[in-house]
Amino acid sequence: MRKSKVATVPQKKDYTPKPVSKWGKEDETEVFANRVKLYRQGKLSDDEFRRFRLQNGAYGSRLHAGYSMIRIKIPGGEITPEQIEKIASLSEAFSIGSAHVSTRQNIQLHWVQLEDVSEVMRGLVEVGMTSREACGNTVRNVMCSHFAGVCPDEAFDSTPYSKAIARFFLRNPMCQNLPRKFKLNFACCDKHGLVRVADIGLVPMIKEVNGKQTRGFRIYLGGGLGAASFTGHQLEDFTPEDQLLSTCMATVRLFDRHGNRENMARNRMRYLVHETGWEKFQKMVLKERVVVGMTTSNATARTYDVQAEEDTRQLPNAKMIKLPMASVTKDSPAYERWLHANAVPQKQEGYFTVFITLGAGDITASQLRVLASAIRDFSAEGTARNTPQQNFAIRYVRASDLRAFFDRLATAGLANPGALSIASAVGCSGTTSCNLAITNSHRLAKEVQRKFLELGLDTDDSLKNSTIKISGCPNSCGQHEIATVGFFGGASRIGTAMSPTYTMLFGGSIGENGELGKAVTRVPAKRVIAALLKIIELYKTEKTADSFDQWIAKIVRGQATGSIKNVEDVKNAISSTIQLPSQEEDPDAYQDYGSDVKFTAKTARGECAA
Amino acid sequence: MKQKSSEPANLPIVCDADTLRSLIRKKAVRVIDVRKAEDYQAGHIPTAVSLPLARLLSDDKPETVVCLLEEFGIAEKMPVVIYDDTFGALAARVAWTFQYVGHSNTALLETTFKQWKELGLETETKPRTYPKTKHPLMVRQEMYADAAYVEAAQSDQGKLIVDSRERLNFLTEHIPTARNIPYTMLGVDGNILRKAEDLKRMIENRGISPESEIITYCGSVGTLSGLAYYALKLAGYNNVKLYPKSFKEWKSLGKPKDEFKEATYWDLSAE
Known part of the structure; x- marks a missing residue:
């Protein structure tokens, strides 16, 4: 095995740690505990209490009202080691x-037992975090590309903007009772980030205005994933940064005023945009923005403070060293295989962003502790980001520290390969x-990962840009519509028996030119992995595109050039693979x-809307 | 601790390290190490005797336990401090047993042995024995619950059954009507139990009144539930009982269980 020549002890930090952002408030934890008591005493109605609970980030657990899922917001995705340990x-x-x-x-x-939610909130407040407005009809966690600040293609770092916007809307009276949830996503560049599938998506750009280089954004409105999905529309060529707040406020105000409060199934802003018509909605936003600009008080405007969110620390320079990052196979040394699809060079010379492979986003408490100590020791910025691929990105790792970082992660089972692969x-x-789920999408995603790593598919460069995303129902929390191959769960009668089944979609993608996947066919849950492997095999046999995702895109358009040309051809080719024997022959x-x-589709009322 | 010099110290539920060290210096305490014999031999808190939990459990009839007290030279009023390396759960089971047979002046050490060492506190390897004493047998039935008692408590409004196993185990199956207070929420950062006020707030959050009678149980031998027993005591709940034979016996007796099969929650675990 190739030995690294660098010392295994990381260099000492030569800067102060980043000051902790305060998002949580202690008095809210006491209010929550008291409300739970009142609710248990029958002094609050179910509806009243549910609204309150969701506003504070506690979502009811599947078919068991006594338990909650607590959703901790990580604004901009930025999290400190202390927060991870907490x-x-x-x-x-x-x-x-x-x-x-x-x-x-x-x-x-x-x-989490409902009676313990306030205790969890108390712990979160101790380290500056909050679950406030993580659920309910509010502005949800404001996302920011995990590459923001290190992406070679970005115009500027959008992180402080995402945090300033998050802070502005958190607890803001203007968005405490929206028709439905509201999502903002910031990108770093046109490739990374989920800007077309958010209520407001923002891509940073710099434009010359009156001879001056001016920061601003390309803003997309009215996108979103769900039972019916839409991609966002670009508001204007360029929105200068001094109009970022008024644009966001205007959009939220229009949604608040005109959004559908009657039909829960159609009350996201994307339906309003769709029903109003984009051109009309666009005019409404631009007009409302003028009103907002004229009527916003200085005091209000000051609560949006990008400068206060900026990381002004000067991080030390790093040196590039030669790394064994060429092609690998599943028999390559573990470190080299890991480097291949877990480490990405930053725009800062000599620094890498390293991804931690998790199974469907799950991580144990002891792994979190190892991760926290590794961030302290190896990340020059001393923080981490969590990503929409359900993993962690540790940035500012020196090229010369990668081997030692890998070794540290490996002690806790955190050095699995393939984070950025299919x-x-x-x-x-x-x-x-989840109350809404029909199938166990969570376990299926883990099973796919296990099988694909076992087969070494993470080492195959032609599969590298492809993704698999799985939701347990049509509501898209698994973001199946932006995957190369996506799946959403349902139930089907096969013969006389019910079977958990997934609808398979082809050709979704992210970024500014992102497209939504198109439904192909239904696949029984226990045939999903076989179907995936069969489709990859078809691609390999055909060799009519450079990469798997390109081939899938051609298939969706019916433009592939081999013997498999379109979706119908794929369906025919996999039909025997996805066939189930009778239930008597194979009950499993x-x-x-x-x-x-025996499988039954059991669901209860969802709480995505309060 | 204020006391007349001739009177033995009256210990609280949890004894802090400084108090124990001063009692050791005054030779006014019996320290019990409930870890495995080989761990004891490798190093223990000064003056401690070895009583591995397994030895106690091999025969925990009250008469036998009193013989153990006598073997360790523990007289009726002597302060006893017990420690382990298992977040206090093993120590709690032994402490409960001592108190059950009538040795009320028994306390849990606030830290585990590992933390004691990390604090740089003194240890020794020398095995200790003490001259035998006499100890009366005074069984405190009010601390104890058996399966029949638990069964009757299920339909008694004033009684509450508490399951102290981890959440996923509780969801999988538990004694019907039981409430879950997992042992994992009882301790914090180097202390086997949280501060009394924190425990009190957590238990009050569950709407449990201080007047309730509470019976704790866990998976098999009453260790996790022993710790919960003392947590409840520390929080000011005075009427607490331990069902030491716990869920293992309950199941072997074929008694009914509540199971939650509507979700595949085990698949969320990253273990």
């Missing part, structure tokens, strides 16, 4: 000893905790993952 302790004390990284840069603690399937929580094939009983 989440570890809280997950051990009050949850199940593991935490779950969501697809929107939240970290979720599941199966192997790292995304899976929402599914039937492990009709059970969902993680279950040894």
